[in-house]
Amino acid sequence: MKVDGACLCGAIRYEAEIDPAAVLVCHCSDCQIGGGGAFRWGTLVDKDRFTLLAGTPRYFHKIAASGRERALAFCGTCGTSLYGTQAEESRTLSLRLSTARQARELRPSLQIWHGSAYAWTGDLGDVPAIEQQPQIG
Numbered sequence: 001m002k003v004d005g006a007c008l009c010g011a012i013r014y015e016a017e018i019d020p021a022a023v024l025v026c027h028c029s030d031c032q033i034g035g036g037g038a039f040r041w042g043t044l045v046d047k048d049r050f051t052l053l054a055g056t057p058r059y060f061h062k063i064a065a066s067g068r069e070r071a072l073a074f075c076g077t078c079g080t081s082l083y084g085t086q087a088e089e090s091r092t093l094s095l096r097l098s099t100a101r102q103a104r105e106l107r108p109s110l111q112i113w114h115g116s117a118y119a120w121t122g123d124l125g126d127v128p129a130i131e132q133q134p135q136i137g
């Protein structure tokens with residue numbers, strides 16, 4: 001499946017060919033902190049099936065819980081998290097699918113690092129919800 005996406009400010013744009021059956025949620029603490037949410041979700045993409053159309057990401061290097069050094073790509077202007085990859089030579093990257101225009105068509109098929117998941121992530125259906133920004137003050 002062909003997807004395309006961009007960071008929040010639009011400086012970085014990409015397209016990629018992904019397997020929509022291989023979408024996963026990651027509950028590791030690096031994803032929780034670096035992604036600014038309860039978890040990150042994405043998919044592994046062969047680097048030769050990923051093309052940057054505009055912009056140049058910046059990288060933050062981090063030793064992951066797996067013990068491997070990860071290079072985490074983000075937009076240097078707006079800070080959007082774009083993908084992660086092994087710092088040493090690697091064939092794949094882990095694309096953050098929240099940046100994809102087709103994100104709403106995709107559904108995860110696996111959760112990893114569930115041992116560090118926030119306990120409430122499976123219970124959001126029970127939490128009261130409003131469709132947009134609440135009126136405050």
Ligand SMILES: [Zn+2]
Pocket residue numbers: 007008009010011012075076077078079080
């Ligand atoms: Zn940006």
Ligand SMILES: [Zn+2]
Pocket residue numbers: 026027028029030031032040113
């Ligand atoms: Zn993770």
